[in-house]
Amino acid sequence: MRADALRTRKRLLDAAAEMFAEHGAEVSVAEIAERAGIGKGTVFRHFATKEDLIAAIVGGLLDDLIAAAVARCGATDPTAALREFMTYGVDRLADNQALCDVASGSVRHPDVQAGVARLGEAAQALVDRACVRADVTGRDVVLLMTGVYQAAAPLRDVEPELWRRYLGLLFVGLLDPTNPCAE
Structure with a gap:
């Protein structure tokens, strides 16, 4: 070129x-x-296509999130590792509306969908080790991260860290109350 x-x-x-x-x-x-x-x-x-352009932009962002999940898979405290990953993920989403759109599935490009699927699998590996409810999936985690950001977004200018409070509330709901390691 x-x-x-x-x-x-x-x-x-x-x-x-x-x-x-x-x-x-x-x-x-x-x-x-x-x-x-x-x-x-x-x-x-x-x-x-515009979707090809989106894929070029968000591919690296998805790879970053996947790497963040994979890096935490061997943690000695898997529940804390899941929370750290979710915190990292929502922080990344707070900086990038397109990443939110992609993670929630609104972009239909095959490369993007493959990246989101890999992200869900990486999150699933964390979920499998964490002391969370049995019905929680990696896909749930990815979608809930976008939900946390979206819930706090209207107040972002006045309370830019509000998403952290919402993530804390949500994370308590993911924990398995019957498992002593969830305390």
Whole structure:
């Protein structure tokens, strides 16, 4: 790829990452192109569809969340590890609306869906070791993380850390009260 094309692609990816983080997956290609200082046609020369662009942006974010889950799988306190993962995940979601959209399943790109499935599997590995209710799944954890963020989002400007309180309340509900390690 030519040097000028590489610079254009970088501007496009940077603009898309910012726009998706701020406004979610619903942001238009025209808005992204405008922020990047390029035409819509240029966007489509680099990415055949808007979903391909979203996949390029959020793929790394999903990989980061998966790595965070995997890194905690061998923890000596698996319940604390699950809580740490969920805290890390909601913190990442709070910085990126598109990641919320993706984690909740609203983006149908095959690469994104595969990434979300891998994230659910990584979360399941944590759930399997933690002292949580038997009906909790990795997919539940991923969706609940987005729910915690969405519940606190309306007050984000006044109480940016409110999601932490909500996550604490939610986590208590995930614990298995019959298991002594959940105390």
